[in-house]
Amino acid sequence: MDLHTLSLARAAQMLDEKKISSTELTRAYLDRIKTHDRTLNSFITADADAALAQAAAADDQIASNNHTPFTGIPVALKDLLCTKGMRTTCGSKILDNFVPQYDATVVEKLRQSHSVIIGKTNMDEFAMGSSTENSAYFPTRNPWHVDSVPGGSSGGSAAAVAAQFCSAALGSDTGGSIRQPASHCGVVGLKPTYGRVSRYGLVSYASSLDQIGPITRTVEDAALMMNLIAGHDPKDSTSAPKPVPDFTSGLTAFDKTGLKGMTVGIPKEYLDMPGIDPDVRAVFDNVRTLMESLGAEIRSVSLPHTDYVVAAYYIIAPCEASSNLARFDGVKYGFRAQDTADLMDMYKQTKSTGFGPEVQRRIIIGTYALSAGYYDAYYGKASQVRALIMADFAKAFETCDILLSPVAPTPAFRIKEKIDDPLTMYLTDIFTLSANMAAVPGISVPAGFSAAGLPIGIQMMANRFDELSLIRAGYGVEKSMNLAPRFPDI
Amino acid sequence: MKISEQEVENIAHLARLKMDDEQRQALCGQLSDILGYMDKLAHVDVTGVAPASGAAFMHNVLREDVPQTSPGPRVTLANAPEKDQDYYLVPRVVK
Structure with missing residues (x-):
């Protein structure tokens, strides 16, 4: 059996039944990384010996029946999550030699359940970018088409999951950096x-927008990862003291009632947007029809401030970054x-010397927008517009459970295609930025392919703390579509 | 919005960045484009709108002030580029 093809859920089950060992599973991934990551460059750091030592420890736990669904599961981490004793670069030369002295809370949770940390994945420097080309190390290649970008900024994590180098990965999303890749x-x-x-132990980019989340092969795996990482943490004063549901109950909800009783809103401003690729549009229309056939009620909604989202975001995020x-x-x-010469x-x-061009550009934009005489016109104004964007979403969620949209206007673009034109690159983030601005959850689920064979996802957003609706609807789309092929032939 | 090279230079100093001529010229053009695009925000009526200063919870978070052991200088200074025993070393500040 090819162990690398197992989903997280399936691997956990087989580990529990002692049909496979974590050492075998980890070794299968390490072999695959060794053979194929020379081409894809999804990892900045992969420590095979450390991974195998963790796998051996996990096997001991399983042998003594002292395990969880994560024990022995190889997980990749975006290289901005602090890992005690393991280099954490943030994709930057300025942290090239940085070895954290503590674990991020999400990493601590993985370690407590004896997961295997298989490596640290490539990313746009300080999570600033949409293609992983801004990594100070190397660009990551899309496993479906090696001349295309994997998206960004969590491009290494997404490529590693697609290439079946790990059971699952963690990324971070400030303006789409989990969903778009x-x-x-x-x-x-x-x-x-x-x-x-x-967010404790996440290297900060824009603190009012950053959020850690899972990148997985299936919606079920994402629900499992959420069960592990969600929850209040006294070390992060912005983490919510809210009860955490069993996220897999979203799957059972779909199996029981489909999407009956669910209202799906289509933001009309999104579909009027220029530059949506016909293949992306076709995937979107297809999912809309599918969700309706699964029992959802579809309605048109308005997010009147959509046209200002990119401008407001690309002021707020660089301001927070510069600080x-x-x-x-x-x-x-x-x-x-x-x-x-001196200090x-x-x-x-x-x-x-330490920061790359995009990071310097955003520091300059942020410093400019916060400087005396410009603060009110830029940061002040953008924060007011953000309040209006939040109000748009609050209103939409009065009548809808889910908002449906494309994730990106086009499938993955070619490496070097947009890197010299920062503004054009920013504009590609239009569909994903709003979830961060409004602090709501969002999911991207595979939903089709372009004519050229590149994958295209569908985005769903839900009201604050309603990840369950995303899991229910995302699982419904995934299960009903039964997309093939699910993974690239690398 | 047109940004001059002098403005870029001033901002770079505030941000503690050093630019060569080529970088400064490239940034001038890019910043003018980017900030020009931001000017569309001027069209939004925000009369009476309170700025969203954070993302989610608009209440203060307090905790008990309980003394805990510090990680100590060995851990704290582990990543210091230059140190002398228990201190960070920086280039001379006073001439």
Whole structure:
């Protein structure tokens, strides 16, 4: 049997039944990474010996029947989640030698259940980008088509799941960085509600927008991952003191009643958007029809401030970034420029050498927008527009359970196609930015292919803390479509 | 919105970034494009709208002030680019 083809749920079941060992499963993934990641470049760091040691420890736990569904499951982590004793680069040269002295809360949860941390995945530097081309190390390639981008910024995690290098991965999503690469790589990506998952130990980019979430092969696997990572954490004051449901109950809800009683809103402003690829539109129309046939009521809704989302986001996110990234000054950790004239020169040379072009661009935009005389016109105005965007969503969710939309206007684009034109790259984020601005959850589920054979996902958004509706509807679409092929032939 | 090279230079200084001529010129054009696009926000009527200053919970979070053991200098300084025993070293500040 090809162990790498097992979903997380199936692998957990076979581990529990002692039909396979974590060591066998981990070894199968490590062999695959060794053979294929030379081409795909989805990992920045993969430590085979450490992974096998964790697998052996997990096998001991299982032998003594002291295990959970995550024991022995190989998981990949986006390289901005702090891992004690394991290099965490954030895709940046400025953290090239950074070895965290503590685990992020989500990592601690994985370790407590004896999961196997198989490696740290590539990403756009500091999660700034939509293609993983902004990594200071190398671009990651799309496993379905190696000349295309995997999306970003969690492109390494999405590519690693699609290439079957791990059972599941964690990514982070500030403006679509889980959902868009999941769509481009044909896997499931869930951005939870802001506050649902602790951000302690996540290297910050834009703190009012960042959220950690799973990238998996199936919606069921995403629900399982959510069961592990969700919940209040005293170490993150923005994490929500809310009860956490069993997310797999969304699957049973669909199996029992389909999508009956569910109202699906179609934001009319989204479909009027210029530049939606015909293949993306066809996938969208297909899912709409499918959801209706599964019992959902479809209705048109309005999100009147859609046209301002990109502008408001690309002010707020860089403002927060310019403040968050001020800490990388060459004093306490990370890279420090040598042979500098004085302290100011050390700061400047450290940052200018350590940060790549996109990070510097966003720091400059943020610093400009926050500077005296411009604050009200930019950050102040953008924050007011954000309040209006939040109100649009609150109103839409008065009558809908789910909002349905494309994830990205086009399938994965070619490597180097957009990298020299930052504004055009920003505009491709139009469908995903709103969930972060409104602090609502969103999921991307594989829903079709382009004529060229590239995967296309569908996005669903739900009201705050209603991930269950996303899991129910996402699982319904996944199960009813029974898409093939599900994974690329690498 | 047109951004001059001098403005880019001033902002770069505030952000503690050093730019060469080529970078500065490229950024001038890109920033003018990007900020030009942002100007569309001027068309939104925000009269009486309170800014969304955060994402979700608009209440303060407090905890008991309980003393805990500190990780200590060995852990805290583990990633220091330069250190001297229990201190970070930086280039000379006072001339």
